[in-house]
Amino acid sequence: MSRPLARLSAAEAVFNAIREDIESGTIPVGSKLSSEAELSQRYGVSRSVIREALRSCTALGLTVTRTGKGTFVKASKVASDLTLGQYSARDLTEARPHIEVPAAGLAAERRTPEELEVLRAVVSAMAAETDPESWVALDSSFHAAIARASGNKVFASVVADIRDALAHQSETLNMVADRQHASDVEHQQILAAIEAGSAEKARAAMAHHLEAVGVALDSILNS
Amino acid sequence: MSRPLARLSAAEAVFNAIREDIESGTIPVGSKLSSEAELSQRYGVSRSVIREALRSCTALGLTVTRTGKGTFVKASKVASDLTLGQYSARDLTEARPHIEVPAAGLAAERRTPEELEVLRAVVSAMAAETDPESWVALDSSFHAAIARASGNKVFASVVADIRDALAHQSETLNMVADRQHASDVEHQQILAAIEAGSAEKARAAMAHHLEAVGVALDSILNS
DNA sequence: AGGCGTGAACCTGTCAGACAGCCGGACAGC
């Protein structure tokens, strides 16, 4: 950590200072910042500079400004990510069907030829894969690709998060030995339904797959 | 799209216009924007307003500004990741029921007395709230609190993200005037079901609420 | 005494004008 290589403009410096205060919690969430005039005096710069710094904070969603009232600290996304970031295996098993099943249904209706190609490639690579870690990575790719093919960014983003969390849990790896072949078969069924464009069959196949995985995970967790 | 429903400040309006130009590709990546003086003339506002709008773009990573040279469009891919409102209104409307409905069901089964207390407080605050922006903030709190009460961190995190995205969409605010009272009533029904510990009723009430909100949003989007 | 209107004080939003410092290119001199 050396000092700033690029000389910061005054506005950038003030922005960093305020941002630091907000993200560190020095200024509590929901509270009002000092007025622009006051900040201008405190940092020894003109009000224009303060306004540009605050505008940066607002653009990043750190603050909201209301005419005539002042600027207020919003809940910082970084903070909420830190508190909510870790999912337990049970959380994941419980939530996955609610998200991945409808996503599979939408994927069957909306998938493009390119997306189908990706899914086919992943499925055949999985069938040939013997290394457990690589297989888990491909498994993640498969589920994430389906979520992207749903055409809904919420699903795509959530599933990416979920797969990320799964990949970091040892239970996932422990399960592979028992489930690998069965999962391969189930994946092929899901792919077939999506290829056929049948939302109903895709949902059923995904639900069946997640159910089987959930049962396998449970038995590991309770052993 | 026609009328400026939520009053935007001039700076916000200019920011949206420039952002639109950048994200749509009207202004190619790497090219130089017009000078501040020129933009000021084009949009009929002072240079301060232009500078604040450009500062927003820079904060979001859409542009970089170099002293003495001008402002340049950065690669937009990075920018979309940093953008909070990365989900479209349709994505959100489509995904919400799949996540918030089961979350409400779980909340009915697992809510603690403290969580119930929070929900009651939010609902009564909403009924008394007249300022649309504050009401939207409370609405977010309500839905996020239910997701937390589900005891599942995946739901809690996803709903927090969704609410964050909703809060950044002008459609949300535009809808409040029409839906505020109806939503208050629906929220009370959801709360009652969760208080009663009935997962089935909680799911039904949440599904009904989201359905109604979705219809209202659709009519705004299509108007 | 209690309710109510009204104005003052404070705040953000915007404008106009000014000047310093950075940057690139034109131009003159060598």
Add this chain to the structure above:
DNA sequence: GCTGTCCGGCTGTCTGACAGGTTCACGCCT
């Protein structure tokens, strides 16, 4: 051809001003 200087354009910052929203206390009227 090379270089150094100068100029015009651009961003960064400052100052002062005014409009319009928000809050609250003061004082008037009932």
